[in-house]
Amino acid sequence: MSNYGYSIFSFHKPETIAEWLKKGKSLRERLLTIPALDGTGLRPAQIVAVNNLEHSFKKNRPKALIQMATGAGKTFTAATFVYRLLKHVDAKRILFLVDTKNLGEQAEQEFMTFQPNDDNRKFTELYNVQRLSSSYIASDSQVCISTIQRLYSILKGEELDESAELDNPNENSWLQNKMSKNKAVPVEYTPKVPIEQFDFIVIDECHRSIYNLWKQVLDYFDAFLIGLTATPDKRTFGFFNENVVSQYTYEESVTDGVNVPYDVYTIETEISQKGETIKAGWFVDRRDKLTRKKRWQQEDEDTEYKRNDLDKKVVNPSQIRNIIREYKKALKTTIYPKRVDSTGEYEVPKTLVFAKTDSHADDIIKIIREEFDEGNDFCKKVTYKIEEDPKSVLNRFRNSYYPRIAVTVDMIATGTDVKPLEVLLxxxxxKSINYFEQMKGRGTRTINNDSLQMVSRTAKNKTHFVIVDAVGATKSKKTDSRPLERQKSVPMKDLLSAVTMGVADEDLFLSLANRLIRLEKQLTEKEKEKLLEYSGGKNLKQMTKELIMAFDADEIATNAQAEIDKIPVQDRTPADIESSRNEAQQELIIQAATTFNGQLNTYLENVRKEHDQIIDSINIDTVTKSEWDTTSIDKATEVVKDFTEYLEANKDEIKALSIFYNQPYNRREITFKMIKDVFDKLKLEKPVLAPETVWNAYATLEEVKNEQPKDELTALVSLVRRACGIDKELQPFDKTIEKNFNEWLFQQHAGKHNRFTEEQLDWLRMIKDHVVSSYHIALDDLDYTPFDAQGGKGKMYQLFGSEMNSIIEELNEVLAA
Structure with missing residues (x-):
């Protein structure tokens, strides 16, 4: 036991204890005197998280969990408290633990750009940050960024193939069950990486990859553990001893204006819902999944396919085409109808499409380019399997005009920031609720108007994003994890993962060997040659033999005999013989298991699938539903209700609202400043009720005939007038002023031929235009632009004489009616 009351993996090094004694105050004592946080530049939720975490440290709680909505700045929060621990607590080294290489690179970028509010220098100018790409941990690094896979391999004393860091090792329930029953290769004490190597470990996305096998990595170190996640589950709460120091939900982040809300638009087609049948005798294409080569053949029997078979067993181009065609149409008419540029061309908002497989992604991209009549740059695939550098494509998607649409399988499903995204298709x-929440999180990011317009020129601002659901993803039943599977139906992918992760189990090795024996008979010569590139020159027969021999008693005995022979016969004990056999078996297990790596596993997983897909080009699909989801209507109703209630609650406090509600005869007195006060108060207290959001909510519920005014304040006046009953339907206030002005002019001319001269009419129109932008005109305004250039107050008096004041008062009243 350590001196502060919890189990440790091993003893601390004597040199470490000597160093601690030299320092005087222990780490835990130093934590007690950490100074108060200066919250400048931090959001309220981030301040709460840092303060509560430091309070937890002072209470000597070894584990703490920060739950923070995706997009609310988890990594920035982490950089803040890491900086404070290094500066004020003199922490020696802090580990930032991730489960994919992509997240590690993003964390490194965050630390490189982080600038504390009490120093002019960047974080990396003050402290050394090292992202581990080998087993070497620099002695002078104060922040280490590593995947949990890499750290596990370091503690096992093995090198790690980088491909093993591409996907998160979020085991399914079969694998979890396997690991709980069978001892995985355990980590052992490593003098190069002592248990006191890190004082604090920050675990990013801690809901997914710190259990079972990987838990050993965290149990090894004597360090405070801080978990970061937007989507904790029961296991997460349990692991962190239910010490949740900060909870900041997506709903709270939307209310605070930190994230944007979303609406759901549903597209359904006949075949998407019900499937179809390919009849015997039809001539159809069959396509090789891997090479995508086609051959034409006549079907011998009927093939009925359900919705779940689509894009796996059967590809129906018409089904994909109808969804994409309907998406294009809905974009222009319903989802984002105002995105037309000065040339009259429609600008597609930045869209991320989630595909089932790499092959499915290729089909979608081809059809998107055809339906939108655009070239390759318009729509790109972003997966690890593309020929282009995926990081470069992702960077262009984030920061450049093209591509407008990106298609991915799962590379940018989690933890990747693309702020200009406005649609997820x-x-x-x-099926996983956590994964679905993470995918939705790609669209929640806020972005300032200028940055958005750099990549989407016709977008005014990002007030929300849209989920276009073409597969029922928003309605399907979600679970915490996949249901438990029987061994015989375990996917090959999971068998390969288990072996790679060190599960040493006879059933597992024999099951995988059996699959590889069958696979060997199916592969072409070219596929066998390709496989040698990933396996270090081993063919499937050799891999199979090693898997079987790892648990073959005769092979183990033969290999152990050489070690046993080194011990004189008279000195041999049963324990020696047993030990030699265990060591021999361990060597055989490692020899068999280390062949498998990320690239080989991916190749085996893909090459062993059914080679053929049927291309059903005969059954033509039709769209059966294309509309806002009922949840969007419910949300719109809620937004209108919240807006109306907010105005009601503040009508006596805010002067402009008081006039609109209680003193309609004073509407002529409403000034630009009054409207700005309403807008500023609304933005501060209820950012979720931005004028565009409320306008869109009315448009969802009512037939709004006119477009929203470009100016947010003008839109706000329209909304206030509608909410308090002045207007029976939502009308742009600038158009209302125009209409009132024309009606007034008509009345002035009725029976009074040419009451106003052309020059007077020009001045009246200038006054009307001023009221459009400022809501009111005062006599003193005539001394400023645009009136001053035309002669100002004096010129108007010349034109209108003693009628000048009465005309200004009359126009203020008439135009605001």
Whole structure:
């Protein structure tokens, strides 16, 4: 036991204890004197998280969980408290633990750009940050960024193939069950990486990859553990001893204006819902999944396919085409109808499409380019399997005009920031609630108007994003994890993962060997040659033999005999013989298991699938539903209700609202400043009720005939007038002023031929235009632009004489009516 009351993996090094004694105050004592946080530049939720975490440290709680909505700045929060621990607590080294290489690179970028509010220098100018790409941990690094896979391999004393860091090792329930029953290769004490190597470990996305096998990595170190996640589950709360120091939900982040809300638009087609049948005798294409080569053949029997068979067993181009065609149409008419540029061309908002497989992604991209009549740059695939550098494509998607649409399988499903995204198009369903929430999180990011318009020129601002659900993803039943599977139906992918992760189990090795024996008979010569590139020159027969021999008693005995022979016969004990056999078996297990790596596993997983897909080009699909989801209508109703209630609650406090509600005869007195006060108060207290959001909510519920005014304040006046009953339907206030002005002019001319001269009419129009932008005109305004250039107050008096004041008062009243 350590001196502060919890189990440790091993003893601390004597040199470490000597160093601690030299320092005087212990780490835990130093934590007690950490100074108060200066919250400048931090959001309220981030301040709460840092303060509560430091309070937890002072209470000597070894584990703490920060739950913070995606997009609310988890990594920035982490950089803040890491900086404070290094500066004020003199922490020696802090580990930032991730589960994919992509997240590690993003964390490194965050630390590189982080500038504390009490120093002019960047974080990396003050402290050394090292992202581990080998087993070497620099002695002078104060922040280490590593995947949990890499750290596990370091503690096992093995090198790690980088491909193993591409996907998160979020085990399914079969694998979890396997690991609880069978001892995985355990980590052992490593003098190069002592248990006191890190004082604090920050675990990013801690809901998914710190259990079972990987838990050993965290149990090894004597360090405070801080978990970061937007989507904790029961296991997460349990692991962190229910010490949740901060909870900041997506709903709270939307209310605070930190994230944007979303609406759901549903597209359904006949075949998406019900499937179809390919009849015997039809001539159809069959396509090789891997090479995508086609051959034409006549079907011998009927093939009925259901919705779940689509894009796996059968590809129906018409089904994909109808969804994409309907998406294009809905974009222009309903989803984002105002995105037309000065040339009259429609600008597609930045869209991320989630596909089922790499092959499915290729089909979608081809059809998107055809339906939108655009070239390759318009729509790109972003997966690890593309020929282009995926990081470069992702960077262009984030920061450049093209591509407008990106299609991914799962590379940018989680933890990747693409702020200008406005649409997520789901063409695959997801059963995991956590994964689905992470995918939705790609659209929640806020972005300032200038940055958005750099990549989407016709967008005014990002007030929300839209989920276009073409597969029922928003309605399907979600679970915490996949249901338990029987061994015989375990996917090959999971068997390969288990072996790679060190599960040493006879059933597992024999099951995988059996699959590889069958696979060997199916592969072409070219596929066998390709496989040698990933396996270090081993063919499937050799891999199979090693898997079987790892648990073969005769092979183990033969290999152990050489070690046993080194011990004189008279000195041999049963324990020696047993030990030699265990060591021999361990060597055989490692020899068999280390062949498998990320690239080989991916190749085996893909090459062993059914080679053929049927291309059903005969059954033509039709769209059966294309509309806002009922949840969007409910949300719109809620937004209008909240807006109306907010105005009611503040009508006596805010002067402009008081006039609109209680003193309609004073509407002529409403000034630009009054409207700005309403807008500023609304933005501060209820950012979720931005004018565009409320306008869109009315448009969802009512037939709004006119477009929203470009100016937010003008839109706000329209909304206030509608909410308090002045207007029976939502009308742009600038158009209302125009209409009132024309009606007034008509009345002035009725029976009074040419009451106003052309020059007077020009001045009246200038006054009307001023009221459009400022809501009111005062006599003193005539001394400023645009009136001053035309002669100002004096010129108007010349034109209108003693009628000048009465005309200004009359126009203020008439135009605001």
């Amino acid at each position: 789901f063409m695959r369903d997801v």
